[in-house]
Amino acid sequence: MTTMTMGKALNAGLRQAMLDDEKVVLMGEDIGTLGGVFRITDGLKDEFGAKRVIDTPLAESGIVGTAVGLAFRGYRPVVEIQFDGFIYPAFDQIVSQVAKLHYRTQGRVKMPITIRVPWAGGIGAAEHHSESPEAYFVHTAGLRVIAVSDPQDAYRCLRQAIASDDPVLFFEPKRLYHHKGEVDLEAPLADAPPMGLARVVRQGADATIITYGAMVSTALDAAAAAEDEGVSLEVIDLRSISPVDYETVSASVRRTGRVVVAHEASREAGVAAEVIASITEYCFEYLEAAPVRVTGHDIPYPPAKLEKFHLPDLDRILDAVDRVLDRPHSLSGADAKGDQR
Amino acid sequence: MSPHTSPIVDTQNDLELTERILAPDGTRVPNPQLDRWIADIDFQTMRELHRDMVVLRRIDSEGVALQRQGQLGLWAPCNGQEAAQIGTGRALAPRDFVFPSYRETGVMYTRGAEPGDYVRMWRGEDGAAYDPSRLNIAPLQIIIGAQTLHAVGYGMGILHDGADEVAVTYFGDGATSQGDVNEAMIFASSYRAPVVFVCQNNHWAISEPVGLQSQYPLAGRAPGFGIPSLRVDGNDVLACMAAMRWALDHTRSGKGPAYLEAVTYRMGPHTTADDPKRYRDDAELAQWRERDPITRLEAYLRAAGELTDEHLVSVQKAADDVAREMRAACIGMQTRPALAVFDRVYAEPHSGLQRQRDDYAAYLASFEEA
Numbered sequence: 001m002t003t004m005t006m007g008k009a010l011n012a013g014l015r016q017a018m019l020d021d022e023k024v025v026l027m028g029e030d031i032g033t034l035g036g037v038f039r040i041t042d043g044l045k046d047e048f049g050a051k052r053v054i055d056t057p058l059a060e061s062g063i064v065g066t067a068v069g070l071a072f073r074g075y076r077p078v079v080e081i082q083f084d085g086f087i088y089p090a091f092d093q094i095v096s097q098v099a100k101l102h103y104r105t106q107g108r109v110k111m112p113i114t115i116r117v118p119w120a121g122g123i124g125a126a127e128h129h130s131e132s133p134e135a136y137f138v139h140t141a142g143l144r145v146i147a148v149s150d151p152q153d154a155y156r157c158l159r160q161a162i163a164s165d166d167p168v169l170f171f172e173p174k175r176l177y178h179h180k181g182e183v184d185l186e187a188p189l190a191d192a193p194p195m196g197l198a199r200v201v202r203q204g205a206d207a208t209i210i211t212y213g214a215m216v217s218t219a220l221d222a223a224a225a226a227e228d229e230g231v232s233l234e235v236i237d238l239r240s241i242s243p244v245d246y247e248t249v250s251a252s253v254r255r256t257g258r259v260v261v262a263h264e265a266s267r268e269a270g271v272a273a274e275v276i277a278s279i280t281e282y283c284f285e286y287l288e289a290a291p292v293r294v295t296g297h298d299i300p301y302p303p304a305k306l307e308k309f310h311l312p313d314l315d316r317i318l319d320a321v322d323r324v325l326d327r328p329h330s331l332s333g334a335d336a337k338g339d340q341r
Numbered sequence: 342m343s344p345h346t347s348p349i350v351d352t353q354n355d356l357e358l359t360e361r362i363l364a365p366d367g368t369r370v371p372n373p374q375l376d377r378w379i380a381d382i383d384f385q386t387m388r389e390l391h392r393d394m395v396v397l398r399r400i401d402s403e404g405v406a407l408q409r410q411g412q413l414g415l416w417a418p419c420n421g422q423e424a425a426q427i428g429t430g431r432a433l434a435p436r437d438f439v440f441p442s443y444r445e446t447g448v449m450y451t452r453g454a455e456p457g458d459y460v461r462m463w464r465g466e467d468g469a470a471y472d473p474s475r476l477n478i479a480p481l482q483i484i485i486g487a488q489t490l491h492a493v494g495y496g497m498g499i500l501h502d503g504a505d506e507v508a509v510t511y512f513g514d515g516a517t518s519q520g521d522v523n524e525a526m527i528f529a530s531s532y533r534a535p536v537v538f539v540c541q542n543n544h545w546a547i548s549e550p551v552g553l554q555s556q557y558p559l560a561g562r563a564p565g566f567g568i569p570s571l572r573v574d575g576n577d578v579l580a581c582m583a584a585m586r587w588a589l590d591h592t593r594s595g596k597g598p599a600y601l602e603a604v605t606y607r608m609g610p611h612t613t614a615d616d617p618k619r620y621r622d623d624a625e626l627a628q629w630r631e632r633d634p635i636t637r638l639e640a641y642l643r644a645a646g647e648l649t650d651e652h653l654v655s656v657q658k659a660a661d662d663v664a665r666e667m668r669a670a671c672i673g674m675q676t677r678p679a680l681a682v683f684d685r686v687y688a689e690p691h692s693g694l695q696r697q698r699d700d701y702a703a704y705l706a707s708f709e710e711a
Contacts, residue, residue, distance in 0.1 A: 025501070051501055057531055062490055062524035069440075069494020069508070072479065075501075077494075093521075096484050097491070104468030104480055107685040141686050141694070165688035196692065243693035 001184050007177040009151035010040045010116075012185060013158035014078065018048055021076060024162055027054045027063055028080030028116075037082060038118055038177055060090035064115065068097050071111045078114045078162055084171075085128030085301075087117060091136070098167045099142030114161045114168045119147070120214060120264045121311050122175035124304040130174070131301050132265030137169045138242045138274070145242040146195055147171040149216040151181035153239065160195040168195075173214035198245035200252065204234035207258035207324050210249060210275060212238040215262050215312065222317040233321065241271050249275070250282050257288035258324040262312050267295040292320040359604045361574035362583065365632045367640025375573075378583035378590075384647040390431065390578050391642065392656045394423035394635050397447045399660035400459055403667055404446070408613040412671055413463040417444045421576075421608035424634030425541045426511075427451060428581025429603070432589060433509060438495055439478040440488040440510040444541075448511060452476040456663065457670035466674050486512055486519035489538065493525045496534030496598075507592050509537045515546025517562070518554045526566040526598070533597035537588045538563070540600070541575060543607035548620040560602035568598045575605030576634040606632070679705055 004012070018024045026041060032055035035042030045053035056063050060081060067077035081087045087094075094115065101109045121130040137145050144166050148154040154172065161168035193199070201216060202223050209219045216237045223233040234252050238244055253259055259279055261272035272293040279291060294312045302310050322329035362379065364370050397419070404416040419426060426447025433439070433451070441448050446459060453476060461470040462481060469480030482488035492510035499506045516522050517540060529536045540559050544551050555562075563570035569591065573584040581603055588599035606629040610617050642648035677684075683698040 054497075057524070057527050059520075059524040059527065061521055062493075062528050065487065065490025065521060065524070066494030066497060066528055069491040069496070070498045072438075072473075072491060072495050073498030073502070075498055089520075092484060093487065093490065097487055100468070101480070102688055103686050105473060106467070106469070107688065108469075108472050108474065109480075110688055112688075144687075144691070166691075243691050245692065246696075247692075 001182045006151045006154045009155040013155040017162040024076045025052045064090040064093040076112045080116045083129045084119045084131040095140045111167045116170045118174045119171040135270045144168045147213040157195045196240040198248040202235040204232040206232045208234045208252045208256045209260045210236045211262040222314045253283045254286045259291035260320045262294040266298045289324045294320045359574040361577045362579040363577045375583035378586040393427045396660045403664040417612045418609035421606045424578035425575040425603035425605045428578040429585040432585035437507045440492040443481045456666035460671040486516035486522040489525035493529045496536040507535045511539045514542040514551045529598040530567040535592045536598045538600040540602045547611045563600035570600035572602045575603030576632045
């Protein structure tokens, strides 16, 4: 075990993937000489050369579109989109090309492309530098969507994503890049849990908090705070948001009967809506209360100084826990208000 | 302010500036730039090019007929563009890889497509019509210009592999307005990727004239990206072949990408869902009929005493045979069973899709039990 930041773990994961398979090539803006604006590709150009660590022109559709061509030729491109808000110019190439070519060709053409996205808020960034676009990609058949939450997972899941024959949207929480954790660099990939599996990061009995990405640590903080009040919360890190591991989720919900789903992305037609709809289908008879979402608001991502009012925090999660536990909460007595809607 | 739509690249004078080997009346025109690239083309090869174009036109008319008879959901005719597609397609080596748009029926033909390949996608049986590795041609692309980037990425892979191959991409004049085509030229130029861009300027992007896409000849853009280009008469099969050979040679010899603008004309509608009478006048069409690529080569061969009636009869029979096979393949296609809609969305198991598949299988089975 080695203690390292998530950024270093991702760097180690890329390096190992490149050592494992010479068909792995990295592409993106500023990833070579600079090592990426977050330094995730630091040193890789020196080690593997400019042919495998490719600095690209500033054109996101061009980056993903040329990755498609490389995949046609048997390469496994790992693309870095510099910031989450810059992924939209590449949207067509991702959803119309990367996602569909395997299906269109009945599996004759594989698109083993990993699209790394420095992702979501909490760093006080400029406009377009903190967004949560994951639901767009969850909604697109043909893509897998992974969100990591600690250095160990980042190292392992990134290697799994690159090794996968399917295209993977790989979301890396920017605010965790400098968070440290234990990473086992030696463990064989074959022994690791598949990247599609959720994990129970804290066991509890009274309610289940389901989340992913940087919100996992917020949920754990909430669980620790709830424990002081005698409430036992289970926390599930989905890890994969397409597909969602409903076996793990359902097993937990059937024990606790109460669910809160939390994410940074805005609410309408988001991942929480999907997860709660599925839980309602699969475990309705086990539910003791209506599941509750804690999400970003349905607003354009706010300026940095207002960001804290948008991102779900510990208190908003605890308020939702109070709702599913039928304890006094911010919407207590809201039924009358609800009637006026 | 409304866009200025007078198509300045479409004036008679401008057309005369395209590179050609055969004039519209079939007269041989000396062309110092292109002649050396077809020095080896004898009359026998020209008769084969003629046969290819006749067969292609027959494939195309059969596609339209099959659509009108309800056998195809849609068809994108290439009538009028036979020289541009056959001339450039026949210049390729089998190892080269093509990234086409949806209108490249003739390029498919030159790559050895089987009769069913032309219609499988348009009939709605399959998202892609054929095995790309069998024809060395990517699935037909409907998103305008997206395939140009794929060609460049493939070309970057060729460079990486040190292979003696070229990636070729075909697109129309409308596509040149797309960001992807411009990004593709930037990437190709920056990495000196072995890519040949073939723009078939057929003058109309559905109802929009080329003058709305460009106020300057499209081949003139490429040098701005550092890519040499040629503007050829797209209805002259010899000029198209010569220009493509130049472009392939340039690219194969490590000098980076090349760009062709084949100036041609889409004689029919954009697709069978389109009505060109609403946006273009008959006089324009009549003018272009005078430049028909097939009659042009016929006139040249006949004047040279190299075209016999027997040959024409055998060519027509070959065309009818291909059309008959295409029709039989089309009508004989077997639609896959219902659960096939779930096949190969992913390369590896996906629990969410597996659940949906199981649910749908159970639903279908419920009819059998009832």
